[in-house]
Amino acid sequence: MFSSIKKLLIGRPLKSTELGEQKLNKTKALAILSSDALSSVAYGPEQILLVLITVGTAAFWYSIPIAAGVLVLLVALILSYSQIIYAYPHGGGAYVVSKENLGMYPGLVAGGSLLVDYILTVAVSVSAGTDAITSAFPVLHAHTVAIAVLFVLFITLLNLRGVTESASILAYPVYLFVLALFILIVMGMYHIMTGRVSPALHSPIGTPVAGISLFLLLRAFASGSSALTGVEAISNAIPNFKTPAPTNAVKTLMAMGSLLALLFSGIVYLAYFYGVTPKAEVTVVSQIAEQTFGRHVMYFFIQGTTALILVLAANTGYSAFPLLAVNLAKDKFIPRMFTIRGDRLGYSNGIIMLGIFSTLLIIAFKGETEHLIPLYAVGVFIPFTLSQTGMVVKWVREKPKGWIMKLLINTTGAVISFIVSMMFFLTKFAQVWSILLFLPFIIFLFHRIHKHYEAVGDQLRLKTCEPAVPIKGNVVVVPVAGITHVVENSLNYVKSLSPDQVIAVYVHFEKEDEAIFEEKWNKWQPDVRLVTLPSPYRSIIQPLTKFIDTVQRKASESNYQVTVVIPQFIPKKGWHNILHNQSSLLIRAHLLFRRDVVITTVPYHLKK
Structure with missing residues (x-):
């Protein structure tokens, strides 16, 4: 049943050989990878005006x-990331660049910042x-969190179906938004040029x-840079790109x-005039429209596509x-x-975890996450600066050849990105201070995970681990709860292994139960030693x-292995399990962490 529901939701599994078919062409890639940047046009210009x-x-x-300054930074970032793509064609972006050129810890700062x-x-x-939708339909305002969670669930499922399928669906709203804004900008400029917009609405440039102060202008510039x-x-x-991927x-x-x-420049221009x-x-976009x-x-078309692009x-x-997580996981910093x-050749675990964490964030902040925007922006500009x-x-x-020009481009980008980062800390410290606590914590977490993987690898490696002690024989302990087919099945399995010694163990709660069980056992399995334990x-x-533990200590002195064979019956229907006390599972879970003890479960499948 589960597999049928899974196939219905995310589609049939794909073969590994079909990976090439899941790559994106430029048209689809532009839609799904640019939606975040393009959607910032809806709030970036407004952030500048809110400061001014x-x-x-x-x-x-x-x-x-200020908008011209933001465009200069945009050009520097675009040229820089173009160079990064050619220099690091396997992806990873700021994390890989920072790690390879600045060291492990700057790389982890960049990677951790981007993950969050x-x-x-x-x-x-x-x-x-969701806010845009509830603003249009106030009756839905009470259900903001539920609507937002449903959107996250929808986008998560869409991405689990595969990159190309999600791109095919999401491309239309993105391009409709671009078309809507272009129509708005062209018509708005036409109205300005034909004198339909009164000059009295704006103060002349240079007034x-x-x-006004340099600090305030820098603050406005930093706020406007959230559009990047x-x-x-x-x-x-x-x-995710088709070959040649870097190009x-x-x-x-x-x-x-x-x-x-x-x-961005069009909306800023219209907002001013x-x-x-x-x-x-x-x-601001609504007022211009x-x-x-x-x-x-046309007004409702623009508002509708704006709401869609914000969600998408x-x-x-x-x-x-998921791709950044792959790079961190390959370097042993995350699981x-x-x-x-x-099944659909996407990195499903990354997609699912992203959906879970973002849902928890929406629920924790009750869908009112607008005050996280500064934290969201500074989380980008730190990696920008490091890369x-x-x-x-x-x-x-x-x-390399032509390195002076490349150096100039990256230096410009680094300086401006650093200034923007500092302006966020200086002007919005109350909203971004948490990143100063979070980054050390996540780097510590990365370090602990990496240390664990290194320790595991060191212990598993044949050249470095301790040589295995030869096993001279085997002592098998079989916990028994009664005289049943389940126990008989386990004992037959144990006897087929020809161990040196088999010990059946019965735990009794009442004294009179001990004698009764021993008498029955000696008649049923006289060749198997029985040990009864009071409880x-x-x-x-x-x-x-x-x-x-006592048996294991004695066995280890003679290089004997202790194996615990646990009888377990498996009900025909899964829900029948809740009707039984699952003692075998509890015993296995408790013994699993015992050193030098092998745990084996022998299942007995019930037929009705």
Whole structure:
């Protein structure tokens, strides 16, 4: 039944040879890997205005040069990540670059920041999209958390079905959003050029503004730079591209950068000329659309596609998180289960864990995750800074052909990214301080996991582990609860192994039970030694383990192996298990951690 439901939800299993068919072309890759970056157009320009309004609407003209600065950073990041893609074609992005050029710990800082950032991407994006829906339909506001969780479940299942299938479905809303905004920008600029927008709505560029300062402008620049979150996703997801993967990834990155630059600058330009003031209940994009088209079909089309892109921005996390997790798992910093491909050839464990963590975050914050946006942004700019710095070190060390220009690009990106990171800490410390506690914790966790894997490998390696002591014989202990077919089946199995000694152990709670059971046993199995153990406190585990420990100590002196054979009956129907006390499972679970004791279960399958 479970397999049928699984096949219905995620589709039939795919052969390993079908992996090539799951690769993305540039059109689909642009849709699913750019949704996070493109969706930031819906709130990036607004973040700039929210800072500038603190000194008055006359300061809004500063949004134009600030937007130009954001575009400079975007160009530096796009060019830098293009170089990273060619230099590290197997993916990994900021984590791999930082680890190889700056050292293990900077790499872990970058990797840990991005892992958490992708979880935040899903939680923040889905919550923002849900808010857009509940704003349009206030009756749904009470169900915000449930709606957001359902969205996460839907996107998780979609990604479990495979990269190409999710891309095929999610591409349409992304391109509809791009089309909607392009129509909005073109029509808005047409209205401006034809004089339909009054010049009185905005202050002229260069107007002196009292109270303006470099610190405030840098703060606005940092806030506007939140529009660049998601730019690094393509460099993490290179393995998902069709051959030649690096070339296709770079072309997709360039296309994403171009679209983001046009949409971001267009919205900032219209917001300035329309004199839009940010409001808590209405977004900047909504105000621009309403002034351009009125509350007609086109307005609702733009609002609808904006809500969709905000929800689907979460898919960038689902595309990049599993591949980043693979790189960390291969380096033994997180569990190896993240390297395993699922039935549909995706890294299912990474997809599922991302869905679980983001759901917990949505529930914990009751779907109100907007105050996590600064943490979400600083979680991106730390890896930005580290990856750019790593590339600077790489060019200085290797000095390839044309390295001076590459060095200049990466140095520019590193400096600006560092400034943005510092501005977030300086201006939004109350919202981002937790990252200063989290990063040391996650690095410690990475270190402990790595130490465990190294210790396991050292103990399993034939050249380094202790030589195995030859086993001279075997002593078998069989816990018995009665004289049944289950016990008979186990004893027949034990006798077929021809052990040196077989000991049946019976734990009794009442004294009179001992004599009765011994008499029955001697008639039934006279050739098998029986040991009876009293248990005045009605525990089976305690007297049994104490006896096994005694046998093991004596056996080890003569290099004998102790094997505990546990009889267990298997009901015909799974639900029948809850009707039985599962003593065999408890015994096995308790003995499993005993040194030098082998645990074997002999199942007896019931027929009705």
